[in-house]
Amino acid sequence: MQQIIYFFQKFKYFLFFLLLEFVALFFIFNNLSFHKSKFINSANSITGGLYYQSSNITEYLNLKEENKLLAEENTQLKNLLSKKSVNLDTKHSIVLDTLHYYQKYSFSTAKIINNNYAKDFNFITINKGENEGIKKEMAVINSRGIIGITEHTTNNYARVQSILNKNSKINARLKNTNYFGTLGWDGKDYNTVQLSDIPRQAPIKFGDTIETGGRSTIFPEGILIGTISKINKGNSADNKVDITLFNDMSNLGYVNIIKNLDRQEIKQLEKNNE
Amino acid sequence: MNSSLRLITMFFGLLFLQVFVLNNILFLGHINPYLYIIFVFVYPLKENRISFLFFTFLLGLGIDFFSDSGGTHAFSILIIAYTRLFFIKLYFRKVATEYAFFKLKSEPFGKRFNYVVTLTLIHHLIYFSFANFSLNNILDVFLNTLFSSVFTLLLYFLGSYLFNKTE
Numbered sequence: 001m002q003q004i005i006y007f008f009q010k011f012k013y014f015l016f017f018l019l020l021e022f023v024a025l026f027f028i029f030n031n032l033s034f035h036k037s038k039f040i041n042s043a044n045s046i047t048g049g050l051y052y053q054s055s056n057i058t059e060y061l062n063l064k065e066e067n068k069l070l071a072e073e074n075t076q077l078k079n080l081l082s083k084k085s086v087n088l089d090t091k092h093s094i095v096l097d098t099l100h101y102y103q104k105y106s107f108s109t110a111k112i113i114n115n116n117y118a119k120d121f122n123f124i125t126i127n128k129g130e131n132e133g134i135k136k137e138m139a140v141i142n143s144r145g146i147i148g149i150t151e152h153t154t155n156n157y158a159r160v161q162s163i164l165n166k167n168s169k170i171n172a173r174l175k176n177t178n179y180f181g182t183l184g185w186d187g188k189d190y191n192t193v194q195l196s197d198i199p200r201q202a203p204i205k206f207g208d209t210i211e212t213g214g215r216s217t218i219f220p221e222g223i224l225i226g227t228i229s230k231i232n233k234g235n236s237a238d239n240k241v242d243i244t245l246f247n248d249m250s251n252l253g254y255v256n257i258i259k260n261l262d263r264q265e266i267k268q269l270e271k272n273n274e
Numbered sequence: 275m276n277s278s279l280r281l282i283t284m285f286f287g288l289l290f291l292q293v294f295v296l297n298n299i300l301f302l303g304h305i306n307p308y309l310y311i312i313f314v315f316v317y318p319l320k321e322n323r324i325s326f327l328f329f330t331f332l333l334g335l336g337i338d339f340f341s342d343s344g345g346t347h348a349f350s351i352l353i354i355a356y357t358r359l360f361f362i363k364l365y366f367r368k369v370a371t372e373y374a375f376f377k378l379k380s381e382p383f384g385k386r387f388n389y390v391v392t393l394t395l396i397h398h399l400i401y402f403s404f405a406n407f408s409l410n411n412i413l414d415v416f417l418n419t420l421f422s423s424v425f426t427l428l429l430y431f432l433g434s435y436l437f438n439k440t441e
Contacts, residue, residue: 013323020348021349021353023345024331024335024352026345027338029344030344031342047340054294118300119341121342166407187414188411
């Protein structure tokens with residue numbers, strides 16, 4: 001017994017050091033896995049609140065860019081609307097029975113209060129949380145394309161796993177085809193992401209547009225991602241293609257969060273099949 | 275009392291300086307100084323190290339909270355906090371009775387330079403290895419370590435030169 005006490009006496013600093021290091025390691029490993037990251041994140045009320053204050057100040061620096069984005073999005077929406085009105089003129093497409101109208105997605109707005117893009121595992125903090133109905137695993141986009149997936153929420157804030165995160169895996173496809181691949185990031189350039197596992201027979205060309213595939217319950221179909229900037233010739237197993245993003249990930253302001261209203265039902269169905 | 279108050283101010287000062295100013299520099303796209311580690315250099319040398327280890331851990335964890343990096347900052351700053359004594363013995367040749375009178379400022383520049391550079395390099399190397407978390411981009415880890423260390427050290431020596439001048 002005395003030996004043990006003596007041992008603890010002698011090595012107390014080293015043991016304390018080891019204990020703290022294990023705590024830190026525990027946090028590191030938890031942070032790497034999408035489903036366990038609960039403890040250390042910037043979405044809690046203290047860090048979130050401070051980031052909110054600081055973003056209130058720095059927001060003014062990006063007003064010009066933000067205005068341009070809004071104008072672009074308005075043009076895009078007006079173009080869509082003008083296409084629609086042609087269709088509405090025909091007899092059968094007017095929806096009179098609103099009871100049978102079926103909404104699949106609902107959108108809400110949030111502001112980015114902290115944005116990382118220079119690390120290997122990047123996260124974004126937004127100023128909406130559970131109080132506004134934001135939950136885990138919802139899509140985050142802006143008018144130019146995808147940004148990430150919500151990963152952890154508190155009452156007023158949420159943490160988003162950016163597409164610039166080595167753990168990020170998103171279903172994507174060539175625009176207007178059904179050739180699917182997985183979108184990931186290699187941690188190098190914040191303007192470039194990688195699309196892998198796309199079939200060999202797919203007609204990929206330089207400059208082709210890539211959009212979300214709609215095979216997951218998170219992202220709706222057809223949200224823009226980027227254009228193909230490099231095709232790797234040769235026989236690598238995963239057939240990787242470099243994609244240049246439409247979004248400038250270093251300069252993000254307001255975003256949309258998409259809630260899939262069918263998600264519960266689809267998950268339930270998939271669970272039954274297993 | 276006065277000295278502990280100074281330490282608390284320094285703790286929060288360094289924390290906020292790091293997360294609100296230095297984390298946003300991103301020189302050439304990705305190079306940041308990590309100046310918060312000077313907490314380890316400035317913290318007075320005492321016989322009892324439990325509180326020192328604990329506070330450095332808290333500082334690292336605070337930075338982690340803000341920058342969404344899990345526990346990587348806490349892990350790497352703890353390592354230099356624990357090995358600090360070893361390097362003080364190695365470079366300055368101090369014995370336990372001299373700890374209370376040890377002041378980094380009054381040591382000759384050459385020894386101080388070695389000490390600070392060694393600890394900074396160790397910290398940055400461990401931090402970037404964990405932040406990268408794979409063996410694929412090992413060259414990037416070394417380059418990041420080198421550039422960030424130069425940046426951090428430049429800021430530290432400029433800062434210490436300026437602050438010592440006024441006293």
